[in-house]
Amino acid sequence: MRSHTLVIAAVLALQPFGLVSANTRQTAGQTVQPSAPPQVSAEFQSEVSQLISTGLKLKEAVEASLDGVSKHLAAVFERAGTKDPTQRFEFRILEGDGKTSKTIFRRSDFFFSFGGNGAGRVNAPDINGDGLKEIVVQSSSGGNCWGCNPTEIYRVSNHKAELIAAGPIQRIADLNNDGIAELLMADARWESYDDLSHAASPGAVMIYAWKNGRYVYASRDFAAYYRAETERIRAAIEEAKTSVTTEELSDEGYVGGAIGLAITYAHAGDFERGITELETLLNSNAKSAAQKKHRAVILQDFRSGESATKLRAMKYGDPLPLG
Numbered sequence: 001m002r003s004h005t006l007v008i009a010a011v012l013a014l015q016p017f018g019l020v021s022a023n024t025r026q027t028a029g030q031t032v033q034p035s036a037p038p039q040v041s042a043e044f045q046s047e048v049s050q051l052i053s054t055g056l057k058l059k060e061a062v063e064a065s066l067d068g069v070s071k072h073l074a075a076v077f078e079r080a081g082t083k084d085p086t087q088r089f090e091f092r093i094l095e096g097d098g099k100t101s102k103t104i105f106r107r108s109d110f111f112f113s114f115g116g117n118g119a120g121r122v123n124a125p126d127i128n129g130d131g132l133k134e135i136v137v138q139s140s141s142g143g144n145c146w147g148c149n150p151t152e153i154y155r156v157s158n159h160k161a162e163l164i165a166a167g168p169i170q171r172i173a174d175l176n177n178d179g180i181a182e183l184l185m186a187d188a189r190w191e192s193y194d195d196l197s198h199a200a201s202p203g204a205v206m207i208y209a210w211k212n213g214r215y216v217y218a219s220r221d222f223a224a225y226y227r228a229e230t231e232r233i234r235a236a237i238e239e240a241k242t243s244v245t246t247e248e249l250s251d252e253g254y255v256g257g258a259i260g261l262a263i264t265y266a267h268a269g270d271f272e273r274g275i276t277e278l279e280t281l282l283n284s285n286a287k288s289a290a291q292k293k294h295r296a297v298i299l300q301d302f303r304s305g306e307s308a309t310k311l312r313a314m315k316y317g318d319p320l321p322l323g
Contacts, residue, residue: 037057037058037059038058038059038060038061038075039061040058040061040063040073040075041063041071041073041096043071043096043097043098043099043100043101044063044073044094044096044101046100046101047094047100047101047102047103048073048075048094051077051092055079055080055081056077056078056079056090057077057078057079057080058075058076058077059076059077059078059089059113060075060076060113060114060115061073061074061075061076062074062075062114062123062124062135063124064123064124064133064135065133066093066124066132066133066134066135066155066156067132067156067157067158067159068131068132070095070096070097070159071095071096071098071101072093072094072095072096072156073092073093073094073096073101074091074092074093074094074114074123074124074135074137074154075091075092075093075094076089076090076091076112076113076114076137077089077090077091077092078090085110085142086108086109086110086141086142087108088108088110088111089108089109089110089111089112090106090107090108090112091105091106091107091108091109091112091137091139092105092106092107093105093135093154093156093161095156095159104156104159104160104161105154105160105161107139109139109140109141110139110140110141110142111138111139111140111142111149112137112138112139112140113137113138114136114137114138115138123135123136127153127172127180127181127210128164128180128181128210128215129178129179129180129181129210130155130210132155132156132157133155134153134154134155134164135153135154135155136151136152136153136172137151137152137153137154138150138151138152139151139152145188145191146168146186146188146191147167147168147188147191149168150166150167150168150169151165151166151167151168151169152165152166153165153166163322164214164215164322165183165208165215165320165322166320166322167183167185167186167320167321168185168186168188169183169184169185169186170184170185170186170205171183171184172184175207175222175224175225176221176222180209180210181210182207182208182209182210182218182222183207183208183209183215183320184205184206184207185205185206185207185208185320186203186204186205186206187203187204187205187206187263187267189310190202190203190204190259190260190263190307193256193259193307194294194297194298196252196255196256197249197252199252199253200252200253200255200256201256202256202257202259202260202263203256203260204260204263204264204266204267205219205229205264205267206219206267206314207219207221207222207225207267208320209221211317214319214320215319215320216317216318216319216320217314217315217316217317217318217319217320218316218317219267219268219269219314219316220267220268220269220316223268226264226265226267226268229264230261230264230265230268233257233260233261233264234261236253236257237254237257237258237261237281240253240254240256240257241254241285244285244286244287244291245287246287246288248288248290248291250287251285251286251287251291254281254285255282255294255295255298258277258278258281258282259278259298259302261274261277261278261281262274262275262277262278262302263311265277266311266314267314269316271311271312274311275302275303278298278299278302279299282295282296282298282299283295283299
């Protein structure tokens, strides 16, 4: 087995919405730049003050009507000095009645932000086209992997907050111009595959679309996106080819790119094309017997092993896992 580790922080880029920095207040989806700490409307001040009295510090705030009726405050708080790092940040949603407010949702974790690590954008958009606004928040469990820093999307209905999407979302974009945004999610199942370095880990994008009140796996509906994506990966493979020598680890980028191409074809709905492309690429440009042997093991895995099973397990219409 190879041992070669390079840790790279996951980068999440939600393209459709403008960047929001920390200590930014937003009202009805519009960004306002007040002085820090964020200011909140009168009906939320009593609840926020009570929370601050317990040792929390208000870091970020977004005001909007999330159910089309009541007013809501989505807020990120920090508790300095806590011994438990998973309790350092709190994400809360407060609901107001015009005079007072109360917390209707609370979650604590290692980190939350509306603008951290490139994940935050002009918040409280209507992403799924249901006529109501959602809250997009970046969370973190403290790890340094693709799935350790998920983007979460919440909506409010009947005075309760509901998580409708969570994961390593790379982009939120309307790919087919129907007014409803899709989620472009990193497929992290092959992160550090076969002890490849993190930089060479095979990457691919899954597309989830909003259908019948939830996000479902719908990658094969977006052929134009995947045509562009396969061309991008091919260009990266050609570049990586120039680095392959007889050194054992020199073909990592090439191999990782070839695997990523196969996974991408599978998401586009053409599993067999992906395996054919993988065979062609891995059976060429090997510079040593060790490289050939290693690639043969990978090919077997994707033809009939665990990787083949994982690729075939993805079914059109499967709901986005939230756990």
